[in-house]
Amino acid sequence: MIDEIIRYFEAFNRGDTQAMLDCLAPDVAHHVNEGQVRVGKEAFAAFCAHMTRCYREELTDLVIFEAEGGTRAAAEYTINGTYLATDDGLPEARGQTYCLPAGSFFSLAGGKITRVTTYYNLGDWTAQVSA
Template sequence: MSKTVEAYFAAFNAGDIEAMLACVAEDVAHHVNEGQVRRGKAAFGEFCAHMSRCYQEELTDMVIFAAEGGTRAAAEYIVNGTYLATDSGLPEANGQSYRLPAGSFFSLEGDKISRVVTYYNLADWVAQVSR
């Protein structure tokens, strides 16, 4: 199922939220770094739209790992971003750029992602955009 994960990341890099949503299950569980679990495709779509307003990001240096049987996958990558609009509770945005290592873990059911977990070092990001 790494094809589904590859399609998900290609859609992310293209800024294509609809294509990202096509990769996830209706009841997707989204575990975001430093946040609450969001459940369902609608909540995931709202999160993606919010992120697109506040951040412009491209993922590079990606390595995708897939478990035998196709039910789990993981990815390691670099987030290359620009902080576009101030996000609630975070430093003020003024177009700061950042580069941050990150990773994601996935559960898959059939050809859909049923769980997304994303990790990065928030303190590192805050330090980069606060300079």
Template sequence: MDTAQLINTYFKAFNAGDTDDMLDLLHDDIEHHVNEGQIRKGKDLFASFNAHMTRCYREELTDMVIFVNDGGDRAAAEFVVNGTYLETDEGLPAAQGQTYRLPAGSFFSIRDGKIARVTTYYNLSDWMAQVTG
């Protein structure tokens, strides 16, 4: 599978809530760089993060545009996050089923045909404003 297909498959699994399918696309030495917080290394920490996110948020990514460098070892995606805040996340406002919509982007490193790094960015202040009204 080429890099564009790999990233597209990753996001299709995300939108379907198939976190096990997402894990299958990751290199064993995955590094997950999140917008706020520590870098998570390894599939176990990535799986824990996904379980937490699934509990607290329901999200669908739309308006996806994927970019791949000529060598196929780096990629980026720009998209819109359409979400519902389901359960209060520690240190954040109380969840009451608020909906939100915000632009975001992810950056990837590819190694051995798998995703070796995921870095995701979004505007946390924008999200906070949307969920607190």
């Protein structure tokens, strides 16, 4: 199952939303940092389109942990990004760059990711893009 998580992150770094969607179950639950849970691939794709418009990000220092039985996994990484377009309720975008630690948690079943939960420090991000 860890292979699916690796494919997911490789697709993220390529900016390949379709390849990310291919890793997900149809009813995937996407728990975003500071936001509502989105259910389904369509909602996930809409989220990715929004993120692509506002941010350019690459993940580095990726470490993936897998629970026994292969039904859950976690990842720790560094987000290296550029703030491209102002996101609702956030500081104005002026091409600022940022670098912050983050993590994701996954549930897996039937060879697909059924849950993605992502955490990062929004206060840290805000301070970096506001400086």
